[in-house]
Amino acid sequence: MYALIPAAGSGSRLGATGPKQYLQVAGEPMLAHPLRALLACEPLRLVAVVVQPGDDAARAVLGQESRAVLAPCGGPTRAASVRAGLAWLLDHGARAADWVLVHDAARCCITPGAIRRLIQACVADEVGGLLALPLADTLKRQRDGNEPVRVGATVPRAGLWQAQTPQMFRIGPLAEALDASAHLDVTDEASAIEAQGLHPLLVPGEASNFKVTLAGDLELAEAVLGARRAARAAEQHGHA
Numbered sequence: 001m002y003a004l005i006p007a008a009g010s011g012s013r014l015g016a017t018g019p020k021q022y023l024q025v026a027g028e029p030m031l032a033h034p035l036r037a038l039l040a041c042e043p044l045r046l047v048a049v050v051v052q053p054g055d056d057a058a059r060a061v062l063g064q065e066s067r068a069v070l071a072p073c074g075g076p077t078r079a080a081s082v083r084a085g086l087a088w089l090l091d092h093g094a095r096a097a098d099w100v101l102v103h104d105a106a107r108c109c110i111t112p113g114a115i116r117r118l119i120q121a122c123v124a125d126e127v128g129g130l131l132a133l134p135l136a137d138t139l140k141r142q143r144d145g146n147e148p149v150r151v152g153a154t155v156p157r158a159g160l161w162q163a164q165t166p167q168m169f170r171i172g173p174l175a176e177a178l179d180a181s182a183h184l185d186v187t188d189e190a191s192a193i194e195a196q197g198l199h200p201l202l203v204p205g206e207a208s209n210f211k212v213t214l215a216g217d218l219e220l221a222e223a224v225l226g227a228r229r230a231a232r233a234a235e236q237h238g239h240a
Helices: 032-039 057-062 078-091 112-122 171-180 189-195 215-239
Strands: 002-006 046-050 068-071 099-102 129-134 139-142 151-155 161-170 201-204
Touching: 002 032, 002 078, 032 046, 032 057, 032 112, 046 057, 046 078, 057 068, 068 078, 078 099, 078 171, 099 112, 099 171, 112 129, 112 161, 112 201, 129 189, 161 171, 161 189, 171 189
Parallel strands: 002 046, 002 099, 046 068, 129 201
Antiparallel strands: 099 161, 129 161, 139 151
16 A cells, blocks of 8 residues: 655645745645655555655655655646656556555645545445545535626535545556546546546545645644644643
8 A cells, every 4th residue: 555645746826936845834844744644554555755857855854764755757737747656656566456545745734544544444445535525615606707706606515525635546547547537637536537437435534634725725734733733742741
């Protein structure tokens, strides 16, 4: 069982001066937090961080952890980076039948508990699955036309889920699904699997497992991770 973190993007929507996976969040690079959560899950043999060729910034984040490795094969899109990362895993000892958990570096508040819950739910399944949350908010579809933007319709939210990561599938079938859907606008691994006529499991995730996309998300992640760090420090002090 393996994990893959695509970390080859620029994070342009965040407006940062560099790749957002290296921005400081709660005293560490953003990438360090999801990496630590994945490494805390014993079934994972290896966590491969996919970066652009020549990007050595992640090496310092990985440190001396033997189960964390760099895969310098990132592509121009997230899907391309994931596909290249799967090929890298196969070239470095993984088998097509092995499971892989693909997780976004920008979802830095993921917890080991959520990852273990996903593994437990999917490991005996024929397809695999993903962490997700049932939608709680009322959804509006905008009306076609010029500014100002107006509501065109309310979208029923019953049965709708918000996809998260990790998403867990077998390496071979996921690679084949990504190849087959290369001409489609797939935004996650589950979309590629679904395009093959398969139905991934929906495993309840956590609200804190949001994706850092805008500046406000960064502030929220700082608050969440800072609170967890403070709680751990208080617990350790109590046991001292």
